[in-house]
Amino acid sequence: MIELILMPLAAFVIGLAMVLMMRRIGARLQRRVGPPLLQPLWDIIKLHGKETQTSHGLIHELGIVMAIGGFVAAVTLMPLPGMNGLAEQGGLIALVYMMMIPSLGLALGVGQCANPNGSIGISRALTAMLAYDIPMVIVVFGVAFFYGSTSLVQIIDAQQAGGFATWGIAEMPLLAFAGLFAMQAMLGKQPFEIYVAPAEIATGPMVEMGGKFLGGLFIMQCFQLYAAGALYTLLFLGGGENWLTFLIKVFAVVAIPMSIAFLFPRYRTEDVVRLVWKWPAMIGLLGIAFLMY
Amino acid sequence: MISDLAVPNLFVAQAGQLVLPVVLPLLAAFLMQPLARVSTALARGLGPLVLILCAWITAQLWIQLGDAPFTLAIGGFAPPLGILFYADGIALLFALAVPVFALLFWPGSESGGGAGADSRPGSDQADRDQAARRDALVLLLVAATTGLALSGDLFNLYVFYELAAVASFGLVALSGTGRAQVATFRYLMISAFGSVLALAGIAILYMQTGTLNLGQLAQLAPETLNNPIGSAAFALMLIGFGVKAELFPVNTWVPEVYAGAPARVSALLAGLVSKLAVLVIVRLLVLIFPQPEAAQMLLVLGVLGVLTGEFAAWRAKDFPRMLAFSSIGQLGIVFVAFSIGGEIGLLAGLAVALHHLIVKSALFGLAVRWNGSLEALAGAARTSPLGAALFVLFALSLVGVPPLPGFWAKLTVIVGLAERGTPLDITALMSILLVTAVEASYLFRVAIRLYQDNPDPVARHARRDLGVSALLGAVLVAATLGLRPVADVLGAGAAQLGDRAGYIETVFPSHVAGKD
Amino acid sequence: MTSLDHLVLVSALTLALMLLFGRMRIAGRLAVVLYAVQFLLLMQTGALLGEPVASSLTLSVLDLQMHWRYDALSWFFAMITIGAGFFCAWYAAGVWQERYREEGHSPRLFHVALAANVLTMLILLGSGDLLSLFIGWELVSWASFLLMAVGGGPAGRAALRYLVYAFSGGMAILAGLMLIYTQTGSLDYARVLSLLGELSDGQVWLLLLLIGGGFAVKMGLLPFHLWQAAAYAETPGPGSSFLGAISARMGLYALIMLLVAMLGIGRLTAMEVPFTFLSARDLIAWIAALTVIIPTYIALQQHDARYLLAWHGIGQGGYMLLGLMVGNAVGSAGGLFHVFTYGITQAALLMAVFAVVHRTGTADLNKLGGLVARMPLTFLVLLFGIISLAGLPPMAGFVSKWMVYRSLVAEGMPLLFVAAVVGTLGTILSVYKLIHNIFLGQLRIEHEQVREAPLSMLLPMLGLSTLIFLVGVTPGPALSWVAAVQASLGLPPVPYTLGGIEDPRGGLDMLWLVGILMAGFGVGALIFFGLGGRSKRVHQLDNYAGGHFLTADVRYQYSDNFYAGLMHLIGPWYRGAFLWLEKALTATVAFLSAVMNGFYRYAQPALFVLATAVALLALTTA
Amino acid sequence: MTELIKTPRTGETLPVKAGKRTNPLANVFDELVRFAQSRSLFMLHYCTGCGAIELPPSMTSRFDMERLGIQPMVSPRQADILLVTGYVSVKTLKRIILTYEQMGSPKYVIGICSCTVNGGMYWQSYATAKKLNDYMPVDIYIAGCMPRPEAVIAGLRELMENIRQGKADSWKDYYRHYDHYLGHQQRLFGETWQTPTDVIAEARHYGLFGPDTLGTHTALLEQHQRPLEALEMKVDIPELMARR
Structure with a gap:
């Protein structure tokens, strides 16, 4: 039971560090110093400490609650070293769909803001989801099929059985590549960040979010980065034998899209779809073909 | 034969009454014109009176004589020579149906589908003459068609057939409009063509066998007519009698005539006269031409009729014309059914034919007021809810929706075709199924239109037309509920109809039995 | 009288009462109660876990026996049907019905249509042989048509489109049944089931095409999906809910009967689609x-x-x-x-x-x-x-x-x-x-x-x-x-x-x-x-x-x-490919229709005169 | 950097206090929040004039504001600082006020360039608002034409220091002296001037209501104010209402 409290907490802390890492990577790539160590935390505290905030109604507020809560629930489905949480009760497919709940919550909350910039952002975000989820489910299918199970615990056990040689990335390099590609889009980082587009639709979904609303989204971002990194680690990098290797893997995984992100401008929505349906999806299918035949 | 069974005199006398349903209307028709000069009321009353009498007589005969077939030699001359009336269940059924339907669709004051509120036409005398002529023609038609049902002799059949044709020409042309006259001319030409062919066919038969008595022909047929010449004769007669039966290539008069003629006349022609013509063809088929070529010919022409009729109806723009095309299609199914042969084929054919008799007559009854284009029918359900409901009922039955009788009739046809299962049959089966879908499409397009909103719908039905249709609708529903007994009766009728040996034995009771 | 008879009788009673009293304000609530009673009766049949429940009514036509029974599958679908009827009637019973009346529609017609749908579906679900299945199928089709068409206007057009699809499907099913009948000589499940194994693959394909295709129409499976959306959407509120919830599932029920109960997944897997690496199961x-x-x-x-x-x-x-x-x-x-x-x-x-x-x-x-x-x-x-x-x-x-x-x-x-x-x-x-x-x-x-x-x-x-x-x-x-x-x-x-x-x-x-x-x-x-x-x-x-x-x-x-x-x-x-296909079919029918019409319009009497003359000449020379 | 020019007001100016609470824990908490607020500033640069050109250098690799925790943001809802960079025309001012009111407190206004201080080279213009702090409370002015990035950063650092000390609460002034600011606004924009934000209701809601929140100008505003109340969610079931 204590696991269920510790897992989201760990996820949040790791997520904060990831946000920092992301901003630092960005700064270094632009030859800047970047934010101080606790900057993500200060941001969140500041936002929650706002004294006047505008709400557009109950759904606006509940949307944020759902966005945070969905991730809090979802991370308990991802086993950590020594902690299985609810991984036995849920499994991979349930996890993938649980991770859509925050998006749904956010979409509802944004919808009630009555700001078309937000709605456009959501429309683009959902379109992007349509794009990246296809390689994502191909990857999920491939892994689940390869290990003959949708239980993440069993998948990790199978990977850890023979060291690096039995890791997903060694067994299924094509799928691992497709997964990485899909993760880039899933995180909404450049070149796939059209739905935020600060200069044209005023950060899209976040346009009417201030104070604790934005703070909630910052928290959600921590979870999101963690979830993406952890999921990839669990599927392809053998999960965590111990905390040290787990953290190294998770950060390494997230560092890749971060580093790529700041080198690119962004694609238009339809180009996102076209690109993601073409390359990672095709590579993923090829990977599955190799697995099956 | 009945007399041989030494039945009481009274009974013989009653069998003799079989001639009355033919003779009485004929007499009345000739009396009509003089009578109209004496008393209009009497003349007007004469027709219905005679019809009721005919119906009563036929019904009496049927009830009292039961199901066994019997014959009546007119003037007492023995069968091969004399004129013979043959009455089995089916013949009596049709003989009964003729006066009943004629009564139901008695042209009356509203012939031509004029509005009920129309004032009487200007000239009283001319109008009265016209009414008398019309009544006479209807009576003539009744006499002729009853004769068709009962006659047991090919030449008489031909005569009655021609008589019916003449009467129907008159009736169709009655309204006197240009369209009606053109239609009549067309009808006349095709009929003439058909008559010639039929006559030619009869001539061939006579050349081959030397007799025109159906019973005797049936006896001789296996030896003399089971050859190409026989088949040719059948083809000629099929085409000839097919004109009235709306058989495929010679039915091109149908749409024009039904669209131009008064709706009640159309009801009689489409419902009744066509069925009697079919009956004639079936008698020929069963008794004289049992060879498979004949049935195949019928099947092919029937399928063509089904296809052309139903497809053509899909594009029909006005109500009577749509019914006319539909009628062609339905008769096509009748031919297909009869071509199956055997008890199931006859049963199927009878079922479809009787079903069509009821439904199509009733629909033409509705067409008395709905005689315009289909567009104009929009919203008619508001002024005439019962009429619309009846239309839906008849349409449902016509396309064959269980549990209405139409479904069972169609199912019987289809099962019959499937059981025989030659490629030709399967084609026919598929065609019927295909056009049924087309049929549903156009009929329910109209049904939907009836229930549309329209500020200016067509006028209401006259109470009489609606009553007739409602009555027929009630018959339909009753048949649905009493499916079992109806099926039994039809089955027995079909068995009798298909019983060639029985026919021969009835006509030539003693010596034939030994011979066969 | 078995428990199934009770169920169907109450359902028929619902229909009758709606016909009689549908005009009254109380009708909606009455319908709700009656659907609830049907639901309870269904629960009492015990068809889910126990033996199949047979109806005491049997009919035979043309030597074809028809009978009705409920097994677990029927129970499951019937449960959803009656439940949907219950909720939709409830939805309709109050303010909705009044508004519907004010808009110039007939609540009676609506209640009748709904009750007819439930009744016919119950009949279909109880079918104990292929003929009763077909009859139930047709009844359901027409009941749905009624419910779709009561709205009038665009609903009418949509309903007509549905009708053409459904009826064509029905005819295909009939053709398929005739195929079965000619092959097995019966339409009884048990007998057909025992003889289906002897059919050749080609015949089974034909069966799938005809019967499966016909059932697929109702379910809106590709390529027969075009009619459904408009027809369901234009139906008045609760009717639309009802149709959306269960109506199309009747197609699934029938497909289950055909594909799973009669043919079996194994048979489908064994049948190869020619020239491909797909089996029939993959294809479906x-x-x-x-x-x-x-x-x-x-x-x-x-x-x-x-x-x-x-x-x-x-x-x-x-x-x-x-x-x-x-x-x-x-x-x-x-x-x-x-x-x-x-x-x-x-x-x-x-x-x-x-x-x-x-x-x-x-x-x-x-x-x-x-x-x-x-x-x-x-x-x-x-x-x-x-x-x-x-x-x-x-x-x-x-x-x-x-x-x-x-x-x-x-x-x-x-x-x-x-x-x-x-x-x-x-x-x-x-x-x-x-x-x-x-x-x-x-x-x-x-x-x-x-x-x-x-x-x-x-x-x-x-x-x-x-x-x-x-x-x-x-x-x-x-x-x-x-x-x-x-x-x-x-x-x-x-x-x-x-x-x-x-x-x-x-x-x-x-x-x-x-x-x-x-x-x-x-x-x-x-x-x-x-x-x-x-x-x-x-x-x-x-x-x-x-x-x-x-x-x-x-x-x-x-x-x-x-x-x-x-x-x-x-x-x-x-691309609207299916619409295009539909239009092409309609155009074909229209073309055929025009041709046939042309035959009747232009077949000249003069032609017949000529033909007569020729015939007479031929006859005299002969 | 110039002193904030205080214009004469009708009411008393509230003394700026670093609010200390007696509870030491709460005090620590307040300190933490204030620190966080000072270390995390999202700015909305309202680029009205030439001063904007100096902002990119201060944000990018040479001066890198992010090391101070300062980031650009896009919509007023997200921002803490409203940067007004250059001359403010009357038309623009309307938008600036709208934007200012939409920001969540604590919020800070920084006027960059001389034009925001006194109109600068546009001081004769009929179409330019001269003093920004007539219309909204300004925390910091960074004078210069244009101020270099160093000056901008220096100004921001001063603001950060003020925030950390709890001195930068001029945003409260807007609520407490709303009548004053509204008066200036009305003089420029006419009597029917109204923004979508209901400042008075907010002052009431958050307990920021002061003696000078209402006055003659707000009375004028209320005369032609269109309703601004939120569309509250209503469970308005007719049957239940009727029964009640």
Whole structure:
């Protein structure tokens, strides 16, 4: 039971560090110093400490609650070293769909803001989801099929059985590549960040979010980065034998899209779809073909 | 034969009454014109009176004589020579149906589908003459068609057939409009063509066998007519009698005539006269031409009729014309059914034919007021809810929706075709199924239109037309509920109809039995 | 009199009473009570777990015996049917019915149509042989037609289109039955079943084409899907809910009878599609998958809420068939279970949409918005519904879809799996558009005074929503029915628990999942409301617009062409190929019709004169 | 950097206090929040004039504001600082006020360039608002034409220091002396001037209501104010209402 409290907490802390890492990577790539160590935390505290905030109604507020809560629930489905949480009760497919709940919550909350910039952002975000989820489910299918199970615990056990040689990335390099590609889009980082587009639709979904609303989204971002990194680690990098290797893997995984992100401008929505349906999806299918035949 | 069974005199006398349903209307028709000069009321009353009498007589005969077939030699001359009336269940059924339907669709004051509120036409005398002529023609038609049902002799059949044709020409042309006259001319030409062919066919038969008595022909047929010449004769007669039966290539008069003629006349022609013509063809088929070529010919022409009729109806723009095309299609199914042969084929054919008799007559009854284009029918359900409901009922039955009788009739046809299962049959089966879908499409397009909103719908039905249709609708529903007994009766009728040996034995009771 | 007779008699009584008293105000409530009684009677039949219950009525026509009986499968579908009838009648019973009357329609006709639908469906579900199946099928078709057509106007046109499809399908089925009849000499299940094995593959293909095709029409399987959306969407409110919830599933029922009960998945797997590496089962599964995808993405383009949902209804049918075609315990259970979860979902969704129509008079997604402030409970219903329809936890739809996915993974069908997910993603996109354009965004001035849906409509909606949630949390009881159905069909029953599926290789326990989700929401609420400062609700026009001053008369809402970016890419993929096909068929019929018409119009009498002369000449020379 | 020019007001100016609470724990908490607020500033640069050109250098690699925790943001809802960079025309001012009111407190206004201080080279213009702090409370002015990035950063650092000390609460002034600011606004924009944000209601809601929140100008505002109340969610079931 204590696991269920510790897992989201760990996820949040790791997520904060990831946000920092992301901003630092960005700064270094632009030859800047970047934010101080606790900057993500200060941001969140500041936002929650706002004294006047505008709400557009109950759904606006509940949307944020759902966005945070969905991730809090979802991370308990991802086993950590020594902690299985609810991984036995849920499994991979349930996890993938649980991770859509925050998006749904956010979409509802944004919808009630009555700001078309937000709605456009959501429309683009959902379109992007349509794009990246296809390689994502191909990857999920491939892994689940390869290990003959949708239980993440069993998948990790199978990977850890023979060291690096039995890791997903060694067994299924094509799928691992497709997964990485899909993760880039899933995180909404450049070149796939059209739905935020600060200069044209005023950060899209976040346009009417201030104070604790934005703070909630910052928290959600921590979870999101963690979830993406952890999921990839669990599927392809053998999960965590111990905390040290787990953290190294998770950060390494997230560092890749971060580093790529700041080198690119962004694609238009339809180009996102076209690109993601073409390359990672095709590579993923090829990977599955190799697995099956 | 009945007399041989030494039945009481009274009974013989009653069998003799079989001639009355033919003779009485004929007499009345000739009396009509003089009578109209004496008393209009009497003349007007004469027709219905005679019809009721005919119906009563036929019904009496049927009830009292039961199901066994019997014959009546007119003037007492023995069968091969004399004129013979043959009455089995089916013949009596049709003989009964003729006066009943004629009564139901008695042209009356509203012939031509004029509005009920129309004032009487200007000239009283001319109008009265016209009414008398019309009544006479209807009576003539009744006499002729009853004769068709009962006659047991090919030449008489031909005569009655021609008589019916003449009467129907008159009736169709009655309204006197240009369209009606053109239609009549067309009808006349095709009929003439058909008559010639039929006559030619009869001539061939006579050349081959030397007799025109159906019973005797049936006896001789296996030896003399089971050859190409026989088949040719059948083809000629099929085409000839097919004109009235709306058989495929010679039915091109149908749409024009039904669209131009008064709706009640159309009801009689489409419902009744066509069925009697079919009956004639079936008698020929069963008794004289049992060879498979004949049935195949019928099947092919029937399928063509089904296809052309139903497809053509899909594009029909006005109500009577749509019914006319539909009628062609339905008769096509009748031919297909009869071509199956055997008890199931006859049963199927009878079922479809009787079903069509009821439904199509009733629909033409509705067409008395709905005689315009289909567009104009929009919203008619508001002024005439019962009429619309009846239309839906008849349409449902016509396309064959269980549990209405139409479904069972169609199912019987289809099962019959499937059981025989030659490629030709399967084609026919598929065609019927295909056009049924087309049929549903156009009929329910109209049904939907009836229930549309329209500020200016067509006028209401006259109470009489609606009553007739409602009555027929009630018959339909009753048949649905009493499916079992109806099926039994039809089955027995079909068995009798298909019983060639029985026919021969009835006509030539003693010596034939030994011979066969 | 068996318990089945009682059920059907009460159903017939409902119809009769509606015919007699449908005009009265009490009729709606009477109908609700009668449907409840039917439901209880159905429960009493015990057909689910016990022996099949036979009806004492038998008919024989043309030496073909007809009889009726209920087994677990019939029970399952009948349960949904009567339940849908119950909720829809309840929805219709109060204010809706009065409004319907005021608009110049006949509530009696509506109640009659609904009762006729329930009755005919019960008859169909009880069919004990192929002939009674066909008769039930036709009855259901015509009853649906009645319900679709009562709306008049565009509903009439849609109903007519349905009719042509359904009737053509019916005729194809009849042809197929004749094929069976000629081959086996009987239409009795048991006898046909014993002789079907002797049919050649070609004959089975023909059967699949004719009968399967006919049944597929009702289900809206590709390529017969065109009629359904308009027909269901234009039907008056509760009728639309009813049709959406269960009507098309009659097609599935019949397909199950054909594919699973009669032919069997094994036979289908053994049949190769010539010149391909597909088996018949794969082919049908792919048709199902395409049925998921194509209608779902057509739904994405709709801007009428009713049409959007109706198109989804077609797509969701694909999941059911897909699950059944996978054929293992979890997959077939998922397919069957989806019938139930989807039924309650779609009924609730359409009810919510029609409640909005009731209040605002429009279902046009470009003319609504912001109604959550005025109709919050309806919003809640729609929210539960879309979560379930999209197949997200914690609602009922998730469980059934999860089962379908799980089975596809287990059986190793990657492409079908991807296809199913593509459908789900499209569903998520379009249901978000639905809820956004109706309830979120800006409230229009003309809707400022809109009130919540009337209680009589709200209660059934909320009841269904509760059901959706409860089934999502504890799918166990409903899965026990599914397991019984599977057992009666000879499929391996699904290993279910109270909270989901037992599977050593990755199961599902909704109790835990929902528990943790609720706990997560609790944490979220704690962070948000506990740690965050005060906030103030502001007017919707106090909104960021790049410094622009917003006014109420200018719409500040994004609703039209909601997924513009996506449509930029996939827009050209909507070729309307099926519409084109349909038009081509219509044109063919029209052409044939013109030809036939021409024959009757131009066959000249002179021709006949000539022919006569020739004939006479020939005769005289002969 | 110039001193904030205080214009004469009708009421008393509230003394700026670093609010200390007696509870030491709460005090620590307040300190933490204030520190966080000072270390995390999101700015909305309202680029009205030439001063904007100096902002990119201060944000990018040479001066890198992010190391101070300062980031650009896009919408007023997200921002803490409103940067007004250059001359403010009357038309622009309307938007600036709208934007300012939409920001969540604590919020800070920084006037960059001389034009925001006294009109600068546009001081004769009929179409330019001269003193920004007539219309909204300004925390910091960074004078210069244009101020270099160093000056901008220096100004921001001063603001950060003020925030940390709890001195930068001029945003409260806007609520407490709303009548004063509204008066200036009305003089420029006319009597029917109204923003979508209901400042008075907010002042009431958050307990920021002061003696000078209402006055003659707000009375004028209320005469032609269109309703600004939020569309509250209503469960308005007719049947239940009737029964009640």
